[in-house]
Amino acid sequence: MRKQNNLICLLVLWSLLPFCWQIYTSFSTPESILNPFTYQENRWTLQNYIQILSANPPFWRYLYNSLLVGLTSTAITILIATPAAYSLSKAKQHLSNTLKLLLLAAALFPYVLLFLSLLEIARAIGIANNLFALSIPYSALSMPLAVLLLNSAFSDLPNELEEAAIVEGLGLFQRIRWILIPLIAPAIASTSIIVFLFSWNEYPIALTWISDSKLITLTVAIARIAGSSVYSVPYGAYAAATVLGAIPLILIVLLFQKQIVSGLTQGAIKG
């Protein structure tokens, strides 16, 4: 038992230390960043935050952009993936296995290889520099994984439940509304978060599709801060930006942690 606890502590340190270091850095003056172990008079500062929040455009603007793209991509993905996953769970065994294999291949495909051709397409149809247009590739890229996750949630539901609803006189859409969606809600929540996370963290497509500095997303903005000066790396401001960028994610995970866990482990234990 004690051994396990030690191991868990080690794992927690392993994953949290970099983030703690980031927070520490974001509140430090440039001098104290360079000499972290020597005593300094005014080692703590809010200057880094003030700097990025008073820039033009202010930093919250990028948070807002990322949030917008994240929410629309998640909404589009879930709206399309849920019915797709349902019909996949109703398909004949042979067909559904083939389709799932194809989806898995698509989910595992390194999307970075696609971004040049995606850029060409965006240029050709004139949707570059459009924030909402970003959700098209984002939802398309998340779709295979989302369909697979939701499909496994649908497949785990006992068949008799839906049949009971059928003999009760519930039509297809009534069954989806009253029985199926509520029962796979945890899976929908965890899938949404995975999709949202992808969109929040995505860099190459966001970098190439958007050039207007008012429309860039968080990842691109952070990269711009890091590369803003030729002579130095503004570690403090960079750290402050990453901390601010992480806060919405932490809030979401804290808010939905019950659903995420039960969604990810759904089907592991039969109730």
Added chain:
Amino acid sequence: MSLKLRNISWKIDKQWIIRDLNIDVKDGECLAILGPSGCGKSSTLRIIAGLEKANEGHVYIDNIDVTNTSPVDRKVGMVFQSYALFPHLSIAANLSLGLKIRGISRKEQEKRVSSILSIMQLDQYSDRLPSELSGGQRQRVALARALLREPSIYLLDEPMSNLDAQLREELRPELRRLVIYGEKPVLYVTHDQQEAMAMADRIAVLKNGNLEQIGTPEQLYKFPTSIFVASFIGRPQINILPVKKGLIKAIRPEHIQPKDEGIPAKVIHREWLGLNQIILLESSFGTLRMSCDPSVEIPSTLNIYWDAKNEHHFDAQTKKRIKN
């Protein structure tokens, strides 16, 4: 005649599950479909409900051909083996969902749900989730849901198989009462011959998708038309005697009696059950089961006898009954 099955056949891939099945059930009549697992009894129920579509034949409910009617519109009340209560809804919500879908006013919904809950003695559980109820309570909720559907026919798929033996016996008269209260045809699928005999007005015995025999429990017990029915109905099981000149004789355990002069036999096992005692005997006819009064003293070797008029005769080739 409120339910008619006419020449129903159904197959999975190339395997026939049900072959040319014809069954009639009247209003208020309870028909048990009895058979070993894989005989097609649950499939029959699913075809009537419309959850499966028969390859051949027709289903008539209230003399209307519903063969091509969607299960959503068939108006059957079904109780599933697993009860299939909606796990995310309270008991009251489970019961009112169907009413709501059918556009019944909220006030009327509440009235009907609370009245059925009190009939089922479930009043205090209306706000609980199905997972917070015991097996017997869940079964009653499932039955209540079927009753609220106001169906033209009730289909019960092994409704008691998830309950322990004692609860099963307690619930039998209750289920029977509620089913009759519905005044509709009831189909009751079970693999338990005792339950079938206790619940049903008539029993249909199925074997490999074919109807072996249909009749009252008494008819099936006294005049089984095949060896299969004879050995399926009645516990302890009927004694099948060795083949002689193309004839198979069978004799029920309670018809074998100890007698001073008769067939010599040796006791190899005995079960004293209070109501009767079951003696396993070794004789020239092979192993025989005898059931007799518990007060009778049985020595370890004895002579046995049975009246020839109690014998059942079957053709050794066709395994069918021969008039005797």
